[in-house]
Amino acid sequence: MPIEAQQDDQQLLIAFRDEATREKAFTLLIKKYQERLYWHIRRMVTEHEDTNDILQNVFIKVWKNLLIFREESNLYTWLYRIATNETLTWIDQQKKRTAFSLSDHESALADKLVAQKGFDPNKLEWRLQQAIQALPDKQRIVFNLRYYDEMPYEEMAKVLDTSVGALKASYHHAVKKVEAFIKND
Template sequence: MKNESNFIKRLLGSKERDRAFSELVNTYQERLYWHIRKLVGSHENADDVLQNTFVRIYKSLPNFKQQSSLHTWMYKIAYNESLRFIDREKNKYFSSSQEIESMIFTHFADQEYFDGNYIQEKLQSSVQQLSNKQKKIFYMKYYDDLKFKEISEILEVKEGTVKTIYYKAVDLIKQIVLNVEVK
């Protein structure tokens, strides 16, 4: 967003808040949707989590302290809403987080947009073998194209740690995709 500080003033002001929030939704809806979709799997679940995310953003605007960019702050809310959803679903239907992640990958592979390309399947399969933290960081960096600083703010982890985890994940993925024995 070009002039974020003026836009934030509009979001926090009483006169233009609803109009500014509508602009916010139009600007970030698709990006947040795909961020959430990668975490929760299905379109229906992503839509529900996205709606909850925007409700939480709207209600939390008065508490936005502008210590990070608006974009990073919203991603953090979307990320946390996704985790809350996954925890609720896991507790309802699954005995382990590994089970739900396997189900999410299977759901992705069954989608019509997932063209079954061998390399794409191999990549998705190898990502499933990463630890939860590696997966989250890999998704945010590789798919969402977030900067390391933004990821560190969202996850509340040091930037150097984020970089280390990301590059280790990339190395593991390369080893798995190329069928090289993981050290």
């Protein structure tokens, strides 16, 4: 993350700690990170409505916990971690609610993708999305963070609370599965 962005985040945190400027600082934080977090979540759950629900929960959690944010990581890393955890919690709740097996859940995600307006199974970007949705949850998250968000492995390790080596292995396996999925059509 560029130094300027970290300084901006530092200013947001300072403004948030001041009760007089807290709401304005939070609004600026939302404007700065809403779109990135939206797409991070959307790539995991595919539906706009579900994404918005999860994103709302993310910002509620951020509001409640930002005063105790210890700044042991960058603000955006902390936000991604909250978004990832909220999304994984939502996915787990959906699995329990529907009592699907894991493969059924992944199939249901792919079915939601097919139902999206403008879906054309012959377009490469749709094939890529189908391949990504077919990945196990952890590999899908690692793939999305690396491929779409271009997040460094060191930052991903903080977001996902795992080692860089494990992330590299997950990403490698995910890439191989995506390539195989696309080639098999």
